[in-house]
Amino acid sequence: DAGITQSPRHKVTETGTPVTLRCHQTENHRYMYWYRQDPGHGLRLIHYSYGVKDTDKGEVSDGYSVSRSKTEDFLLTLESATSSQTSVYFCAISAGRLNTEAFFGQGTRLTVV
């Protein structure tokens, strides 16, 4: 299995509090991605990174920010969590060459109450 770890795996937080999810990789891959998955919506791209300090928005970036200060870590922050951000969050990594696969983490289940 690819070396990709998400933490925490489960979290319950209150509305209005900040939350940070971490994705850690040991593959030295250039690309890292954050997705959310809700029933009936498949996986939707939130943000992605194509290098240290290089990030870009995905399909559903409102309410989320990201940071990547080193190759191995990609952080997703909900500045002020809302109930609509209750979801399962997946991180993925890729070498970034089109002829290579992407690997996914096991997900973080976030509940905002």
Place this chain on the structure above:
Amino acid sequence: DAKTTQPTSMDCAEGRAANLPCNHSTISGNEYVYWYRQIHSQGPQYIIHGLKNNETNEMASLIITEDRKSSTLILPHATLRDTAVYYCIVRAGSYNTDKLIFGTGTRLQVFP
């Protein structure tokens, strides 16, 4: 990014071949077709990918039409463990834009 269209759900009898179609009529010349699957709530798992030639690996075969506007993922002998959501993705990008955009996928149910 080219969009993909897949049937919402399909059934397949155990031991039979499962043929999952994907339409990607707006695909361009440098875009690859990738297939992933997601079992229960696990992270998606890579299956196979191709550019224009048919591909086969230990999990599946990928048939891409000559005009590249559609493809079919074939699981030659489906088992109950192949029950999952299957995603067809068209992947393109330059140095800084290797986005992976998923659609809603096909829910494959393999029955005994």
